[in-house]
Amino acid sequence: MIPLSEPKEGASGKTGRWRTEKPVLNKERCTNCLLCWVYCPEGAIERTEDKVEIDYDYCKGCGVCANECARKAIVMEDE
Ligand code: SF4
Ligand code: SF4
Incomplete structure (x- = not known):
């Protein structure tokens, strides 16, 4: 099994501090396909038992998850 890396605090702190926009998840639209988790x-x-969760301590607000979600279950909003 391939080990998965996990976010860790770096020399300049947690990457969540970089964010100017944040992804907001609409659980009603999410099908738990895990594409956002992959990207x-x-x-x-x-990953949770039913829907994904966003860890805002380490989310840097890049918007990749929102772009990849075909269901538009994640939208970016200003902080
Ligand atoms: S890509 Fe969209 S539908 Fe799939 S798990 Fe993520 S938020 Fe849910
Ligand atoms: S893809 Fe970017 S915006 Fe989405 S959760 Fe990860 S770091 Fe945050």
Whole structure:
């Protein structure tokens, strides 16, 4: 099994401090397909038993998850 990396605090702190926009998840639209989990460069999408969760400590607000979600279940909003 391939080990998965997990976000960790770096020398300049947690990447969540970089954010100017934040992804907001609409759980009604989410089908738990996990595409956002695959693409998030920070490992800031967490899998749960039913829907994904966003770890705002490490989400840097890049918007990749919102772009990849075919269901438009994630939208970016100003902080
Ligand atoms: S890509 Fe969209 S539908 Fe799929 S798990 Fe993420 S938020 Fe849910
Ligand atoms: S905005 Fe970027 S860092 Fe934050 S959860 Fe989405 S893909 Fe990950």
